[in-house]
Amino acid sequence: MWHISEYDIDKAVIKLRHENADFRRRLKHEMLLPTDIENIICMASFGIIHLELQPQIIKCKKQ
Numbered sequence: 001m002w003h004i005s006e007y008d009i010d011k012a013v014i015k016l017r018h019e020n021a022d023f024r025r026r027l028k029h030e031m032l033l034p035t036d037i038e039n040i041i042c043m044a045s046f047g048i049i050h051l052e053l054q055p056q057i058i059k060c061k062k063q
Contacts, residue, residue, distance in 0.1 A: 004049075009040060034051075
């Protein structure tokens with residue numbers, strides 16, 4: 001079992017947001033793609049975990 005800290009996930013999201021305008025736009029509109037989630041998890045796990053999600057739009061829930 002692998003534990004990914006919220007801090008590492010936040011760092012990955014911040015990095016992707018700064019590097020990728022399309023990701024930033026999707027994040028703003030809460031319409032992340034499976035590839036976005038795969039990239040976040042891959043970066044947050046330092047390249048150890050590689051997800052293969054089904055192609056669909058994932059809608060974020062507001063807290």
